[in-house]
Amino acid sequence: MSDALLDVRDLVVRYGTVTAVDHVSFTVDAGETLALNGPSGCGKSSTVAAVLQLRRPEGGEVRFEGRELTTLAERELRPLRPRMQPVFQDPYGSLSPRHRIRDAVAEPLKVQGRWNPADGPARVAELLDRVGLDPAYGDRFPHELSGGQCQRAGIARALASEPRLLVLDEPVSALDPSIRAGVLNLLTDLQDELGLAYLFICHDRAVVRHFADRAIEMRAGRLVTA
């Protein structure tokens, strides 16, 4: 037994006859960063999709905050989804090009029924400020921001749901080198302040060594011992 925040056991993901994830098990504790790496096609993204229940796995368990997710109906999952939020690689692709930044950040609050016109805008401004963006940027569209600013907006949007776990899928690999360190520092600060747990997908070994508490590696669908 474990009281890990996320406890993945014997996860299996199959596409037809292809086994993309083959009995993978790992845990992520609250406030901890677990790096998951491996070459293209090793099953990282399938693992992430199954953890987030974006795709139901063919086998195994995904326990989050002690609840087994794979057997829950979508209706039962919905209140849990805000607590595990993804941040994607492509900062522009993860925000709608037709929504202003402030609307993108407000959207989770509205969808989750937590939007209050009286203090909602102030909450959005606070979130933008928290990720190092001038709240005035809320008026802009994603294409009017740099890649790093856009990625910060994506993080602000994820934080709006008040998650306990962020699934960071190559969050800095598409960013210019001069702004990567700033985004990594932001993630470090947020973890310290909010006690967030991170499942961190990353290719760069130096970044993993710097950023992660522990690292696991996948090859051809299986975990290998590092």
Next chain:
Amino acid sequence: MKSQSEPTSDVTPDVTSDVTSDVLLSVRDLRIAFDGVAAVRGLSFDVREREVLAVVGESGAGKSLTTRALLGMLPKGATTSGTVRLRGETDIAAQRGRRIALVPQDALSALSPVHPVGDQLAAAVRSVAGVSRKEARARAVSALDRVGIPDAVRKARAYPHEYSGGMRQRAVIAMATINEPDVVVADEPTTALDAELQEQVLRVLGEQREAVGAALVLVTHDLGVVREHADRVLVMYAGRQVEQGPTERVLARPRAPYTAGLLASLPPDAPESEPGARRRRLPSIPGSPPTPDALPPGCAFAPRCPLAEDHCHQEEPGSWTADAGHDVSCHRWDEVPYPATELFLEQPV
């Protein structure tokens, strides 16, 4: 908004004019603009025989446009001035595929999806050499074999979608080197690949370059790649050169704050640093690189530079020689500390 004519451009010394005959590719005061917006603002460099020159810069630095100018394939609507000479010749487009060739970033879109890979290589051969189809096909197969594609005879008949990402990138390297060019230009050739494939592809690129005796212009944003593979490095920022010199000198003692900041912000790649050593914040460069249509006055890096003083915000720096073959464009180049860790820690957002 910047005008295209810059008062300081005549300060830029012709840094490599003292070096003589082994210059293959020579770029002088290259300027590229679109609708009056200057994207490349006076770039000069040489590529010598068999040398590997890394061009480092981030989005908006102008490195992709520079690459295109080297190959004579600038988009329509570009206003250019300055010269690009390949062995003295200015009509680069006529030499593309023969004396100079491109390894593009995205191998999938560089290959035709509707023709077998071998046919595409053979067509590249026949576009230059008057050889039979049979001979061209044989050369295509041996080129695929040389870049480490297993079962090259069979793979030559396969289509690009039947290749893995790494194999595709090998195939475009085979295509770029098949006519034994003098210069290979590789535009971020490994950006789309994972770490292991990056190593393999760079090794293959290096081997093929050696085999055909070509020089290599390697466009990258990865300083680790520069360290491993480049003889010289040219660092670009906002359309200009900020620093150029022998790789070991530039990386060991960067003179431009931008280069120093980039190096300082890399996570330490020391094997002894254990996971979880991360509670230390990384040094980081504040802000974002400017877009060409919104360049700040003076030095383009000044708004992000912890060393900037009034002067830097007013006047664009000229070029200074820090040591032999190592040039820098920074008003305060001789005050840049190294390592610059302290300089770039805890910058206010």
